[in-house]
Every structure is written in C-alpha cells, then in structure tokens.
Amino acid sequence: MKKYILQRVVISLVTVWLIATCSFFLIHALPGDPFSTERIMSVETKEKMLAYYGLDRPILEQYGTFMKNLLHGDFGYSLKNPGQSVNGIIAEKFPVSAMLGIMSWLVSLPLGLLFGILAARKHGTAVDYGLVAFSVLGVSVPVFIVASLFQYLFAIKLGWFPVSRWRGWSYTVLPVLTLSFGSIAGRTRSMRTLMFEVMSEDYVKTAKAKGLSAREIVWRHQIRNAIIPMIPTMGMEIVGILMGSFVVENIFSIPGIGAYFVTSVQSLDYSMTLGLTVFLGIFVVVANFLVDLIYGLVDPRIRVAK
C-alpha cells in the first residue's frame, strides 16, 4: 500500500510539473504578446508594461520565476484585470464553481448508481427500458441544450425556479440538475452494464449455490463488486463536471471561474490562462490521486498487491 501511494504521488507530481512547464512554454511560444490586441497602447507604455510584468526577461529566467512562485502557490497578477492577482480571482470565483460541481456530483452519484442497479434488477421490464432510454438520451444531448431546455421549461414557462444568477438555494436547483443530468445518465448506463457483468461472475453463482436469495446476492455480492471498477472513472467524471460547469455558469449567469477561463484564453492573458490551467490541472490531478487512493482502499486486491 505504501509503495502504491508513493507511486501515485510521484506520478501526480510529475504530471503537475509537466502541465506547468508545457503550459508555460506553449503560451510563451505564441505569436504576439498580451498587449498586442490593445491598439491604443503606445510603444512606450507597452514596453513599460512588459517590463513591469517581467515579460522582457529571457524566457528561462521567466520560467525560473514562474516555477519559484508556483512552489509558493503564487500565480502572479492578471494582465487584463489590472490590480487583481490570479490567486485573488481564483479564491473569489472558484468556490462558486466548486460548490456547483460538488452539489452536482452529490446528486449524480447516488442517483446514477440507484438507476443502474434498478435497471439491472428490473431487466427487461418497462422500468429497465425507461432507464435505458433516459441514459442513452442523457449522454447524447449536449449540456447546453439541457441547460436551455430546463431554463425555458422550469424557469421561464413554469416559473418554478429563478431564471439565472446565484443568490440562494432556489438558484442552485436548475444549474445542479442540468450539470448532473449527463453524469446520472452516464453512470446509470455503466452501472447497469457492470451489474450484468458481475451477474455472470462465478462468485455470484457460488453465492446462489449457497442458497442466498436474489436480494442478498445483489446487496452483498453484486453491488460492491460492480461499483469498484467505476471508481477509477470518477476522475474523468470530475473533469466532465468541471467542463460542463463552464457552460452552465454561462447560461445561468453564475459568477464562477468558467467565464474567466474562456476570456483569458481568448484575450491572451498569459498569467491568467497559465494560472487557471495549472490550477485546474492540479485540481484534477489531486482529485485523480484521491480517487486512486479510494480505489486502493476499497479493492483488497490492490491493497495487498501493490
């Protein structure tokens, strides 16, 4: 187990370093500079600005400074939002995105598992067909369509929930539902398949041969073994929710990190893009690391073998 954790830690650190380094050099290799889009700026001011942000230094020196600051957890200042540090923007905006993401995850995980188990248990019945139809639709309809439809139906037409913004619990319902919709569908689908796979395993036959009832077999033997292979995919799902949240934030006018990410990429805000990319990268890597750790804890085969 110790070796397993160590191995994961090393891979995670290498990954973070790689993300930071690649991002840094790719961004600096781009043609033009962050101020070239702003035409009003005189050559002098521009040079002053470049010097101010240290962008006139040799690239390796900049890289050194960047890495040093990164070790201290400092992403520097935004080039396009004067006077604001990237850390400040992240600290202000990310909690909203994280809140949205975590709530969606908390909604989608139990519901997806439940639907998947239900569909497998009721195999071949109307319940199964209904859930399969839902899961196929759910993974086919892009999140922005779902968001627009929910907004139109539940907020504009029916008036059950506020149309947009982020000011209290009632504001969270539609964004969270939208964001979890695809995850629930995806999870229902894979849980159903995994339940079937486990069902044909020999140990399920052994359990049946012991005289256990169908219910006992499902609860004691099937579900746990079906969930285990899903754990490693959770890292992927966190990325999916994160990406979906950018769209949902946009449509529901939620003041999260998504809008900053997109605009900083489009406006060549070096430090902002770099900061956000590395930050989100670290976030996902850490999430993956935790997922791996949980996987190791839950599956005894890994616990001992590695």
Add this chain to the structure above:
Amino acid sequence: MMSDKKGHLLEVENLAVSFDTYAGEVQAVRGVGFHLDEGETLAIVGESGSGKSVSMKMVMQLLDMPPARLKSGSVRYKGEEMTTKSDKEMEKYRGREFSMIFQDSMTGLNPTMRIGRQLCEGIIKHQKVSRAQAEKTAIEMLTQVGLPNPAAIYKRYPHTLSGGQRQRVMIAMAISCNPSILFADEPTTALDVTMQAQILKLMRDLQKKTGTAIILVTHDLGVVASMADRISVMYAGQIIEAGTAQQVFYNPSHPYTWGLLGAMPNMIQEVKEELYSIPGTPPDLFAPPRGCAFAARCEYCLEACLKEEPGYYKCSDGHVSKCWLMDERASEVKPPEGVYTRPRKEASV
C-alpha cells in the same frame, strides 16, 4: 436403469436445456438422464461443451433463464419434482441439500469479501445461528478441509491464498451445511497434479465421514478412476455410455469412450506410441446432426449412424451404450489396441 424408480436420491430424466442467443438456439443438453444413490459418486465425463456442466447447473437451477431454457425433463430429489419449484423455494435446497464446487476457485470466490464472511453467509442462512456460532462452525469447517491456521485464513481475502487453499475453502463452503449431494464441477482442473491428488483425497475422506453423494463433472478420466462408483460419458449434450466404473473402464462399448480411454496417458505402461486423439471437432449445437452426433468423427461409422440417432443398448446389467454397433444387425467390431490391454490395477488407485 429406468426400471427401478424407487429409492434413488436424485433422478434426472430426459433433461433438455437450450440457450437462446442472438445467433439462434444452442441445444446444449439434449435429453440427459441419470440417477444417484446416497453416498455414491457418479462421474459425468465429456469434453468441454458437451453439456455436462450445464446439466448440473440445471439440476441446481443455477442457470440464468433466459438465455437458458428448460425444454423438457424432470429432476426428482427424494421423490420430489424440482423443476417446477420457484427460485424462492430452491433457496432452501441450494447450499443445504445440494451444494456445488466450481472449477476456478479464483473466480468462484468473491474477491472483495473475506473468506470468513463468505463461509458464514450460508451457515447463517440455513442453520439460523448467530454470527458467533457461525464463525465457530466456519473455522471448524476450515480445519476439516485441512487448512493450517484456520482462524487466520478466516480473516483473509481469496487472492492471498494459493489455488489449492482456495479450492479447500470452496469445499469447506460447500460442505458447511452438510448437503446430501455435492456437485463438483471440474474441481481439480485448475490445480497442478500434486494438488489435484490432495483435493481428491480430501473429497473422498469427507465423503466417507459424511456420506455425501457426489456428482463429479470432469473431462479428466484420471480423476474419475480414483473417485467414481459409476460413470456417464457425455457427448454433444447426450449421455452416450453409462455404467459402473469397472464396466466403463474395462468393457467400454462406445467408440467415443474408446477414443477417450485411448487419449488417456498411461503412467504404468511405458509409452510406446503416441497418445491417440479423436479426429475432428464436436458437432455444431446450433444444428445438431440428424443421426448419431459422434458419427462424423467415428472411425466405425455405419450408414445407419448418419440416418438415425441410435437408442440405448444394454451391454450388461447397469451398462448401456448409445451406439448402433451394439445392434445385433451390426457386425462385431474390436476396439483399438490399448483400450483393453491397459493394466487393471489403475482402477483401484
């Protein structure tokens, strides 16, 4: 064989099982019949895909239906018809009256559950005892199957045990509620030769102690020789020869059985020639042939064999063979060299 219907512990008649697949119906078992008495061992022998394992699982109703489907047949346990019982009713029999040992103990044990819990489940279910009492019984079972340090094994996960140890655990699990019939589905196939011998000895010893009847499903005639009282040979979903171990081993009368015996390595006799192997492959069970299923591979094939399926011919008391060669109209054939010349000693290993 069918004449005396009373007194058998288990009687299976005309069992037919098909699987409905996307590509069509697979007739895996096509009219199988056998019986089993208390305390005896019946071996069902055949190559993989011959339907032996499916028949056993059908008797215990362990097959998923669909895709499996019982087409016909009856299974009587202590005179009671089992095929009409619901899944719920079968729960009382499985594990308590019938239990099963699977071929692969790696996949047969739940990888994420400790040995102890897997053992206790059945005990608690059938003996209605407390957890602590079940643990005592479970540890006693682990001792009985010859596992060293049973209390430690009780707490371990399957993958930390060796193949032989796992198979012992499977046996402990199967006998924990003192069943009257133990179905052993290729119990030693996944093990190496020394381990095989140990597990077989264990099964024999336990049988002597508890009087459990065993149905041994295997493709390995070596295993059969040391265990079975009676033998049924299966081919393409049918029993093609049945009799006592002595009869089938020393007076085999079906060409397929000849082939099987010829293909068996002989440790006592010096190997002078190559092992015999039966040419060709078993028939397609999507569309079984009209005549004898073995005809296409049979060296002694008659015109009749291609035209019509033979019935069962009585060779001697309790010994039948499903082969046209047994018909009085057929001229006598001699089995190949080496089938009769094997030393008799082997049966008493």
Add this chain to the structure above:
Amino acid sequence: MNEEVKNSCVSASDFVRVDRGMDSDVIARPSISYWKDVWRRLKTDKVAIICMVYLLIVIAMAVLAPLLSQYSYDSTNLSHLNEGPSAAHWFGTDQAGRDLWARIWVGARISLLIGFGGAVVPMIVGTLIGGISGYFGGWVDMVIMRIIDVGACIPDLVYITLIMLFLGAGPGSIVIAIAISGWMGTARSVRGRMLQFKNREFVLASRTLGGSGLHQIFSSILPNILGQQVVSLTSMIPAAIFMEAYLSFIGLGVASPMTSWGQLAQTGQKVFRQYPYQLFIPGVIISVTILAFYLFGNSLRDAMDPHLRN
C-alpha cells in the same frame, strides 16, 4: 433406456461401414466470412438500420445540400433578420440574416469532419504507438506506458486550451487537440491485445513460417484487433462531435463566419428566448446524430459478438 428400437427407418442394409477417406470434416457448417456474418446479424437489427439510414442521410445532406441551396452559408441579408422557418428559408435565418438551412449543412460538414477526424486520427496514432509498445516490449514499452500514465492524468481541457491557444481556433486544431488527448486510451487497449496475441499459436505459426515482425503485425494481429477498433470508433466519433459542440459553445472552437453545429447552437443560445428555433434546430440535429452513432455502435458490438448479448 431399453434396447427397443421402434419405428425405426433403419434397415439391416444400413449396417455397413461408411467409407470415407482421411478427411472427416465434411459436415462442417458452410463457413461464412466473419464480416459477412456480422452484416447478416446487423441487418436483422431494426435500430441499427434506422440509425444507419439516418446517418447516411445526414452525410449526404452535408455533401449535397450546400451545393443545391440557393443561399450561401455566409451571405447576409439585412432585410431578413431572425425569420422563423418558412418556404423561402426552411430553417429560418439568423441574426445576420443568413440562411440557417445552408448553415446547418455547411456546419454538418465541419462537425462530421471533426467527428471522423477526431476519431480516426487518435485511433491510428494510438494503434501505432500501442502496437509498437506491445510488440517490442522491454524498455520501449516501459517508456511509452509511463508517458501514458502521466498523460492520462492531464485533463483534456488543459490539452485543448493549450492547443487552441497555440494553433488558433479552427477545425484542424480541434482534431489535433482531441487526438492528443485521445490516443492514449486506444494505445493502452491495443497494447493489451497485442500482448495477448503475441504468443498465440497462429502468430507463432506465422513466425515459424518465416513471417517478419511487421508482416506479422499486419497479417495476423491487426485483423484480430480490428473488430474492437471499429466498435470503439463508433463511440469516439460522437465523442468528438460532442467535444466540438462544447468547444464552439464556450467560444474556443470554430469562429464565425465559418460554422459548425456547436457554433450554430452557441449563437442560437444567445437569442434562445426570443427565437427558440435557432437553438432548437441545431440542438436536435446534434443530439440525434450523437444518439444515432451511439445506438449504431451498440448494435454493431452485439452483432460482432453475439454471445455478449443478454
């Protein structure tokens, strides 16, 4: 089990030995080639046929519709802004007065190209790298597997952002971005299959007969992993279409006046409350196309491995 033989059509004359040469495999089922067999099963699957017909129609429309339409996808008409569907403009017009029918099918070209490119490119790259890794083994394998271990930890979004920044928005960058994050999955599974097949009898046989390494990969291993690859293609195509729609929607994808389904949905979303059809039409087409690919993929997998089907 008696010895009675009643109602038998077998006569005494039938008890003669069948004379046959060495060849006893005469009764083998007529062997149909694997793909023919798959096709035979696929034809009986209604869902598969419906999906296939739909996809063929979409592809045909993407090729033909812009050629046949009297409107160009980028010609604006300020006197016909935001008009709903009509006889003149079948799908209506957008806020610049451009014909949406023409734009949808030009967008289809881009979206479908990205879909196929975003699936085929990473598939080929992944197959090559995975094949090399599995075939050579040793340190080559070790290095490649470590790269994949690390690469797989990096979120797609990071790759895509960086590639978009570096190459600029456009269909090519999207395909490259998808390929860079997508090859690793394929490489892993191909390597796995490769290791499985490497020591199989038929591969050994081909080696014994003097087949060279590369020849072996192409003649005996690739055909065996082809099936799985085709199935995973049917799920990679919709994933790439999905990704394009997402990227264009958040503004990192295809930029106006060039268009794609995602870009159409994004512009439609802005005016969704006033002109729902502008989001609804591209939205439905994207969803149904992705759905059709997924369902077709499912049917194809069932047809290729009938035993999997429950």
